[in-house]
Amino acid sequence: MLSPYIPIAIFxxxxxxxxxxTLVFSGLLHPxxxxxxxxxxxxxxxxxxxxxxDRYSIRYYLVAMLFVIxxxxxxxxxxxxxxxxxxxxxxxxxxxxxxxxxxVGYYYAWQKGALEWV
Amino acid sequence: xxxxxVFAFIAVVASLLVIAQRNPIYSVxxxxxxxxxxxxxxxxxxxxxxxVIQIIVYAGAIMVLFLFVVMxxxxxxxxxxxxxxxxxxxxxxxxxxxxxxALALGVELCWALARGGESRAFAxxxxxxxxxxxxxxxxxxxxxFEVTSILxxxxxxxxxxxxxxxxxxxxxxxxxPKDERLAQDRxxxxxxxxxxSKDERLAQDRxxxxxxxxxxSKDERLAQDRxIDRDGGAPALPGER
Amino acid sequence: xxxxxLAQVALTLFVFVMLLSSAAVMVYVERKVxxxxxxxxxxxxxxxxxxxxxxxDVVKLMFKEELRPRAADALLFTLAPIISxxxxxxxxxxxxxxxxxxxxxxxxxxxxxxxxxxxxxxxxIFAIASMSVYGIVLAGWxxxxxxxxxxxxxxxxxxxxxxLSYGLALATVLLxxxxxxxxxxxxxxxxxxxxxxxRWFIFVQPLGFFIxxxxxxxxxxxxxxxxxxxxxxxxxGYHTEYSSMSFAMFFLAEYINMVTVSAVATDLxxxxxxxxxxxxxxxxxxxxxKVxxxxxxxxxxxxxxxRYRYDQLMAFGWKVLLPLAVINLLVxxxxxxxxxx
Numbered sequence: 001m002l003s004p005y006i007p008i009a010i011f012x013x014x015x016x017x018x019x020x021x022t023l024v025f026s027g028l029l030h031p032x033x034x035x036x037x038x039x040x041x042x043x044x045x046x047x048x049x050x051x052x053x054d055r056y057s058i059r060y061y062l063v064a065m066l067f068v069i070x071x072x073x074x075x076x077x078x079x080x081x082x083x084x085x086x087x088x089x090x091x092x093x094x095x096x097x098x099x100x101x102x103x104v105g106y107y108y109a110w111q112k113g114a115l116e117w118v
Numbered sequence: 119x120x121x122x123x124v125f126a127f128i129a130v131v132a133s134l135l136v137i138a139q140r141n142p143i144y145s146v147x148x149x150x151x152x153x154x155x156x157x158x159x160x161x162x163x164x165x166x167x168x169x170v171i172q173i174i175v176y177a178g179a180i181m182v183l184f185l186f187v188v189m190x191x192x193x194x195x196x197x198x199x200x201x202x203x204x205x206x207x208x209x210x211x212x213x214x215x216x217x218x219x220a221l222a223l224g225v226e227l228c229w230a231l232a233r234g235g236e237s238r239a240f241a242x243x244x245x246x247x248x249x250x251x252x253x254x255x256x257x258x259x260x261x262x263f264e265v266t267s268i269l270x271x272x273x274x275x276x277x278x279x280x281x282x283x284x285x286x287x288x289x290x291x292x293x294x295p296k297d298e299r300l301a302q303d304r305x306x307x308x309x310x311x312x313x314x315s316k317d318e319r320l321a322q323d324r325x326x327x328x329x330x331x332x333x334x335s336k337d338e339r340l341a342q343d344r345x346i347d348r349d350g351g352a353p354a355l356p357g358e359r
Numbered sequence: 360x361x362x363x364x365l366a367q368v369a370l371t372l373f374v375f376v377m378l379l380s381s382a383a384v385m386v387y388v389e390r391k392v393x394x395x396x397x398x399x400x401x402x403x404x405x406x407x408x409x410x411x412x413x414x415x416d417v418v419k420l421m422f423k424e425e426l427r428p429r430a431a432d433a434l435l436f437t438l439a440p441i442i443s444x445x446x447x448x449x450x451x452x453x454x455x456x457x458x459x460x461x462x463x464x465x466x467x468x469x470x471x472x473x474x475x476x477x478x479x480x481x482x483x484i485f486a487i488a489s490m491s492v493y494g495i496v497l498a499g500w501x502x503x504x505x506x507x508x509x510x511x512x513x514x515x516x517x518x519x520x521x522x523l524s525y526g527l528a529l530a531t532v533l534l535x536x537x538x539x540x541x542x543x544x545x546x547x548x549x550x551x552x553x554x555x556x557x558r559w560f561i562f563v564q565p566l567g568f569f570i571x572x573x574x575x576x577x578x579x580x581x582x583x584x585x586x587x588x589x590x591x592x593x594x595x596g597y598h599t600e601y602s603s604m605s606f607a608m609f610f611l612a613e614y615i616n617m618v619t620v621s622a623v624a625t626d627l628x629x630x631x632x633x634x635x636x637x638x639x640x641x642x643x644x645x646x647x648x649k650v651x652x653x654x655x656x657x658x659x660x661x662x663x664x665x666r667y668r669y670d671q672l673m674a675f676g677w678k679v680l681l682p683l684a685v686i687n688l689l690v691x692x693x694x695x696x697x698x699x700x
Contacts, residue, residue: 005161007371007475008452008483014375015448019441019608026421026604039429041504042599051430053189053503058281060516061190063673064183065277067519069270070681071179071489074526075171076263077688078482079252081533084692087256092692094260099685101267105274106682114278115677117670143435143500150493170482178489182519185496189512248479248539 062114073102122162128155137216142188146181153177167248371474378451382614383413389658396662423603428503431600435501440601440608443494447612450487450619453480455542457632457643471542472643480541481533484623485526488578492518494612495580495597502600510596513586513669520676521577521584527684528571531691532627535563541623545631559630566687568628570680572653575620577676579613582661584672621653622646629653 041048076098084091109115132152139145153176160169255263387402387410394401402409427436457472477483492515499511536544550558561568577584588596598609625631629649632642667675 003161004475004477005166007367008449008477010368010371011375011452011474012445012449014371015445016441018375018448019444022604022608023437023441026423027425030422030424030603032424034426036429038426041428041430041502042506042594043504048505051503053500053508054505056190056508056512058190060186060512061183062277062281063516063520064186065281066274066677067523068175068179068183069274069277070523071526072175073267073270074523074530075175076255076266077527077530078533078539079167079248079255081530081688081692082537082539083249083252083256084534084695085537086253088696091256092689092696094256094264095692096689097264098267099689101264101271102274105271108275109278110678112278112282114281115674117673141432143432143497147435147493147497166477166479167482170479170486173486174482174489178486178492179519182489182492182496182515185493186512186515189496189500 059117066109066114069105073098122159125155125158125162128152129159142191143185146184146188149184150177150181153181167251370472374451374474375448378448378615378618379611381618382611383417385614385617385654386413386416386610388654389661392655392658393662396659417607420603420607425603425605426600428600430503432501432503435497436600437605439494439498439501440605440612441494442497443491443612444608444615446487446491446494447615447619450484450491451615451622453477453483453541454619454622454626455480455545455631456622456646458639473542476540476542479539481529481539481544481627484619485522485529488525489519489522491578491612491616494609498601498609499597502597504600506594506599507597510586510593510599513593514580514597517580517584517586517672517676518578520673521574521680524570524676524680524684525574525578527681527688528567528574529627531564531567531684531688532560532571534688534691534695535560541626541631545626545633548630549633557630557633557635559628559633561628564628564687564691566683567691568624570684570687571624571628572620573680575624576657576660577672579616579620581613581617581657583664583667585661585666586669586672617654617657618650621650621657624653625649 077095080087080091080095087094129152132148132155136145136148136152139148153172157169157172157177160166160172390412391401391409393399402412405411405415427433452474453476455471455473455476459471495518496511496515499507499509499515502508532544533539536547538544538547544560548558548560552558552562556562576582580586580588586593586596593599598606601609625646630645632639632646634642634645634648637644
């Protein structure tokens with residue numbers, strides 16, 4: 001019995017190989033005439049003065065953090081949804097309690113402006 | 119057996135490289151590779167659900183957070199001379215710390231293996247089917263599942279609190295341009311003080327006749343309560359440029 | 360090699376080539392439809408009716424000089440487009456696109472028309488969608504260009520925000536279908552209600568379909584959520600510094616992601632290969648028609664709706680779509696309980 005995951009691995013290898021091959025192949029074809037200005041990052045024609053990797057808004061961190069939290073929540077939904085036909089009312093109440101507790105946190109985050117972007 | 123060794127090799131080597139990197143972004147990527155190999159091991163153990171969850175939660179969510187934090191800190195290079203000369207794996211302090219952790223882990227592993235009788239193998243079919251996992255999670259372990267939501271709630275509150283600067287009741291001050299942010303770092307937000315000239319500010323230092331005093335924080339009020347030193351001028355407000 | 364294994368390998372390669380050509384077709388369709396909607400001609404010079412335009416594009420990109428800013432991180436800069444393309448291809452591996460077949464009696468056993476038939480297919484799609492963020496973040500960070508960094512950050516924040524609703528929409532379908540296998544889910548949608556309404560999940564889950572498609576469009580960074588390409592503010596976002604084939608890789612990834620999102624939507628909501636008139640062995644024709652319709656919808660959206668503002672996008676994702684997805688999940692559960700679907 002062929003494990004169903006082997007084709008996925010093959011597919012990934014083929015895709016990576018294709019991408020690598022295309023990049024290398026095109027590397028053989030195209031011209032390479034570089035100079036200092038050409039290799040500068042695009043900044044509307046003005047010479048970049050600072051490193052681009054500046055510190056940025058902490059909001060991205062906040063979004064990533066909230067994403068992790070809700071992602072864990074979402075992952076719980078999958079097994080729940082698959083066997084809901086056996087859990088029935090018990091499962092629904094269970095999930096309502098679970099989500100209610102999360103809604104408290106969600107409400108707090110909303111009220112504290114964590115979901116605002118401006 | 120060969121796939122096991124391939125995945126185990128990737129996992130171990132990638133983990134070692136994680137701590138042997140100078141650039142934290144590379145460390146994050148190698149950790150993702152290590153998680154991917156772990157997930158492959160789970161597939162070999164007939165636990166595809168765990169494997170996929172490993173990818174979704176660890177490699178997909180937590181590592182995005184790590185990546186954001188690393189990029190946010192903007193610390194791609196370690197710059198001191200010592201750091202430049204010494205490879206991360208060869209530094210004394212971290213070596214000692216790591217060695218003691220490794221020792222603890224080794225002892226723990228030996229202890230766990232010695233008590234081998236306690237480890238129970240899963241009954242066949244109990245972990246491979248998502249339905250089976252769901253059934254035990256939502257019936258036998260229903261209470262721990264509900265408690266998890268409290269954990270998640272705490273994490274959520276923690277994230278929101280951590281991302282704030284300054285006192286709790288000030289509006290979130292994250293996206294404003296730099297000047298505004300500097301201005302908001304003070305514990306009060308009266309625009310008057312900031313835009314006013316020095317004379318006007320001196321005038322406001324008189325106690326109890328301006329709304330400013332009431333809205334200011336305790337430190338400010340203390341500073342303003344002091345009798346005005348006419349010779350030396352008013353004491354500078356904290357944070358004043 | 361047994362014929363079964365041979366068939367599997369052939370199928371894998373076939374799917375790969377089909378995905379590549381679908382991207383090429385989409386390039387042409389996108390430009391033609393855009394022209395149609397804007398009363399222009401679109402590509403018409405290369406080949407009959409401009410049909411060879413995508414090939415001309417690829418040849419042009421092949422011969423373009425490859426630029427990499429001096430301050431860029433060389434390894435990550437090269438790796439990012441490869442990650443993007445690989446993740447895009449990989450997601451399609453678990454998507455079934457036709458009923459079981461023996462290839463007109465060529466094989467002894469029946470083969471499923473899908474690269475890998477895994478019983479957690481829905482989760483695999485979710486997992487691979489979560490991995491595609493890395494290509495974009497790394498592209499943005501490694502180039503050491505301000506536009507790239509901002510574009511990369513923005514689109515990754517956008518992708519992770521909408522991934523939640525995406526996942527919840529998937530979970531809602533599982534609630535109705537009681538399986539994680541896409542093949543099972545498609546087969547639950549065979550037959551009709553009252554003799555003429557197909558038993559597609561879209562009729563039970565219209566809101567789920569809306570949430571899925573919205574999140575899917577945001578996940579693939581397409582208009583009206585195409586912030587990486589908000590050229591007025593970010594030039595070209597995370598791929599500002601990319602040229603030649605590495606740029607083409609991002610392009611390819613975008614189109615293949617569109618195809619995957621449409622194919623999964625077809626399997627989950629539109630009954631997959633089930634449809635009237637055609638026998639089941641030709642069901643893949645229905646599948647193609649449905650995917651094509653969704654792709655047309657994608658392009659139509661792009662040329663009809665203006666781009667959102669970034670804060671609107673984030674607010675919509677977190678304050679509208681996410682609560683909506685959770686409520687939809689709970690209401691569906693209550694509905695399943697009450698009506699016993």
